[in-house]
Amino acid sequence: MLQIQNLCKSYGSRVVLQDLHLSLAPGEIYGLLGPNGAGKTTTIRILCHLLQADSGTVTIYDQPLSEATKPFIGLVPQENLQYASLTCEENLHFFARLYGRSRRQRQVQVPACLEAVGLLSRAKSPAETLSGGMKRRLSMAIALVHDPKLLILDEPTTGLDIEARIEIWRLIRQLQSQGMTILLTTHLLDEAERLCDRLGILKQGCLLAEGSLSQLRQRIVAQEIVVVRTDAEERAIARARTLGFAYRRYGDDLAFWLPEPLEMKEIIDRFDGIPLDSIARQPVRLEHIYDEVLRPETDGRSQETLLPLEALS
Numbered sequence: 001m002l003q004i005q006n007l008c009k010s011y012g013s014r015v016v017l018q019d020l021h022l023s024l025a026p027g028e029i030y031g032l033l034g035p036n037g038a039g040k041t042t043t044i045r046i047l048c049h050l051l052q053a054d055s056g057t058v059t060i061y062d063q064p065l066s067e068a069t070k071p072f073i074g075l076v077p078q079e080n081l082q083y084a085s086l087t088c089e090e091n092l093h094f095f096a097r098l099y100g101r102s103r104r105q106r107q108v109q110v111p112a113c114l115e116a117v118g119l120l121s122r123a124k125s126p127a128e129t130l131s132g133g134m135k136r137r138l139s140m141a142i143a144l145v146h147d148p149k150l151l152i153l154d155e156p157t158t159g160l161d162i163e164a165r166i167e168i169w170r171l172i173r174q175l176q177s178q179g180m181t182i183l184l185t186t187h188l189l190d191e192a193e194r195l196c197d198r199l200g201i202l203k204q205g206c207l208l209a210e211g212s213l214s215q216l217r218q219r220i221v222a223q224e225i226v227v228v229r230t231d232a233e234e235r236a237i238a239r240a241r242t243l244g245f246a247y248r249r250y251g252d253d254l255a256f257w258l259p260e261p262l263e264m265k266e267i268i269d270r271f272d273g274i275p276l277d278s279i280a281r282q283p284v285r286l287e288h289i290y291d292e293v294l295r296p297e298t299d300g301r302s303q304e305t306l307l308p309l310e311a312l313s
């Protein structure tokens with residue numbers, strides 16, 4: 001339903017998007033990931049017709065972006081855009097009027113949107129009296145009030161506690177089950193892993209990897225990751241080299257990549273003679289893939305550890 005082709009954008013001499021290609025199928029949740037400054041918000045601003053690209057095309061339902069395609073898109077921006085002193089329903093009436101909805105239409109849509117985000121009982125509450133999670137849900141209702149086909153959420157749960165986050169995840173899934181196509185950005189990789197059907201990893205305006213989690217997993221040679229604690233790290237790393245296990249540091253953790261699944265006893269046997277304080281196995285998670293995709297080639301990434309896209313069948 002959404003097609004982005006050869007999208008380029010620079011601010012002065014700073015190149016922010018470089019030949020970006022991206023497409024969304026109807027009803028999917030796509031997660032656009034990347035470090036600060038990767039170009040995620042710039043992409044969103046172009047999609048929402050708030051910013052002009054330098055070149056490239058964007059179509060939604062085969063129509064180039066224009067005033068006419070604006071109603072197809074609902075945006076939940078990073079900052080909650082709502083009037084603090086207006087009640088929830090007044091906020092929704094205001095935004096629905098901006099989209100030209102008649103009083104009769106609004107009388108149906110406003111309560112329906114509040115209901116959809118679980119805020120019907122707070123219809124008469126001023127926005128400023130809502131909790132952080134409720135404010136975020138009100139932002140979602142505002143984005144939905146004109147009945148868009150594509151909902152864009154820019155870091156939907158940043159700053160929220162875990163309960164509020166779970167509620168937003170539930171809402172996003174519910175919207176998907178009702179047919180909504182969703183594009184979201186997030187820095188929370190567990191959120192992306194839980195929610196998204198497909199993921200794209202952006203760095204300096206280039207999409208470096210894309211696919212479902214299982215497709216992305218295939219690009220990493222590790223079948224499993226083993227985290228060890230030891231005072232003899234150098235020896236453990238030297239042994240891992242002889243075994244053909246790549247090693248990585250994730251924060252303070254020293255981790256080895258197993259190119260094939262092994263029993264715990266077999267793993268311990270491989271490190272025989274090296275004093276290990278602890279050893280734990282982990283599945284390959286999005287955070288490992290993300291780290292690898294963004295890792296500079298000078299820091300151990302190679303075609304042996306991150307398989308090129310063409311290597312996937």
Ligand SMILES: Nc1ncnc2c1ncn2[C@@H]1O[C@H](COP(=O)(O)OP(=O)(O)OP(=O)(O)O)[C@@H](O)[C@H]1O
Nearest residue numbers: 011012014016034035036037038039040041042043
């Ligand atoms: N109006 C502007 N003028 C100049 N540079 C800008 C402007 N807006 C954004 N940039 C730069 O463009 C780059 C991409 O910014 P963008 O906000 O798209 O990144 P992002 O991936 O959304 O980052 P974050 O995760 O921090 O939100 C950054 O280097 C940013 O400083």
